[in-house]
Amino acid sequence: MQDHTGCFISFFSDTEPLLGPDTSAEEQLLRRQGTGPMAWNETGGFFSSDDDVPAPDIQVHAALGIVRDEGLAAPHEPGMSFGPYVARPASRGSVRLRHSHPYAKPRIFHNYLADPDDRRRLREGVRLCMRIAREQRLASLLRSDLRGAADAGLAPASDSDQDIDDFIRTQSFSFYHPSGTCMLGKVVDHELRVHGLENIRVADTSIMPTLVTGNTNAPAIMIGERAASFIRMSAG
Incomplete structure (x- = not known):
C-alpha cells in the first residue's frame, strides 16, 4: 500500500x-x-x-479557500491554502482480508509517514509553503499572517522542526492516490490477469510496483485502456 501523504496550511x-457550498449556478455557467469561477485552474509545482x-520529491498544490477536514469541508471562509505531499514515499502499508466472506470490508493499514525520511521530506515541504506565504506580494493579499493562521490551527506555530512535526502529526492526510496492493509481477501478470484465477484482471493503480511521483489520474486511465486492449486481443 503506497499513497501520497501531505497536509495544507491556510491563510x-x-x-x-468565488465558490460556496452550492455550485449549481456556477456549473451551469461553465457548461x-x-x-x-468554475473555470479556474489549480496551481502547483514540484x-x-x-x-x-x-x-x-515534493509536490505542492495551491488552492483558493481554507482547507479543513482533509479538504472535504465546504470552503465557507475566504482564503488561500498551500499543500505539500511526499511525492516518492518510502513508507508502505497493506490491504488484507478481514474475513472469508466476500462482502466483508478489507483491513486497510495505511502506515502513513512511518519512514522517518518521509517525515523529513514533508517537513521541508511545509517549510517551503511557509516561506512562500511570507512573500510580500502574496502576504499583502492575505488577512492573516503565519501567526494568525497558527492561532486558528491552520499552520505550524513556527518553522522549527518540532512545531512543524506537531502540525504534520495532526493535519496530514491522504491525497487519494492509493497504489501498489495488486503489484504487477507478484499479483497480476503482464496482461493484468490475477495469478491463479480465471478471467479476472485488475485495471487500476493498485498494479503499480511503485507509486508515480505525481497525480495518478492519467496513469489510471492509461492502465484501463491497456487492460481493454488486452481483453480485445484475447477475444479475437
Missing part, C-alpha cells in the same frame, strides 16, 4: 470566495459559456526537499 483573506535528491 484568511478579505476577498470574497453554457465555458466561463465563471520541488526538491534537498539539493542532493536526483529528482523532485
Whole structure:
C-alpha cells in the first residue's frame, strides 16, 4: 500500500470566495459559456526537499479557500491554502482480508509517514509553503499572517522542526492516490490477469510496483485502456 501523504496550511483573506457550498449556478455557467469561477485552474509545482535528491520529491498544490477536514469541508471562509505531499514515499502499508466472506470490508493499514525520511521530506515541504506565504506580494493579499493562521490551527506555530512535526502529526492526510496492493509481477501478470484465477484482471493503480511521483489520474486511465486492449486481443 503506497499513497501520497501531505497536509495544507491556510491563510484568511478579505476577498470574497468565488465558490460556496452550492455550485449549481456556477456549473451551469461553465457548461453554457465555458466561463465563471468554475473555470479556474489549480496551481502547483514540484520541488526538491534537498539539493542532493536526483529528482523532485515534493509536490505542492495551491488552492483558493481554507482547507479543513482533509479538504472535504465546504470552503465557507475566504482564503488561500498551500499543500505539500511526499511525492516518492518510502513508507508502505497493506490491504488484507478481514474475513472469508466476500462482502466483508478489507483491513486497510495505511502506515502513513512511518519512514522517518518521509517525515523529513514533508517537513521541508511545509517549510517551503511557509516561506512562500511570507512573500510580500502574496502576504499583502492575505488577512492573516503565519501567526494568525497558527492561532486558528491552520499552520505550524513556527518553522522549527518540532512545531512543524506537531502540525504534520495532526493535519496530514491522504491525497487519494492509493497504489501498489495488486503489484504487477507478484499479483497480476503482464496482461493484468490475477495469478491463479480465471478471467479476472485488475485495471487500476493498485498494479503499480511503485507509486508515480505525481497525480495518478492519467496513469489510471492509461492502465484501463491497456487492460481493454488486452481483453480485445484475447477475444479475437
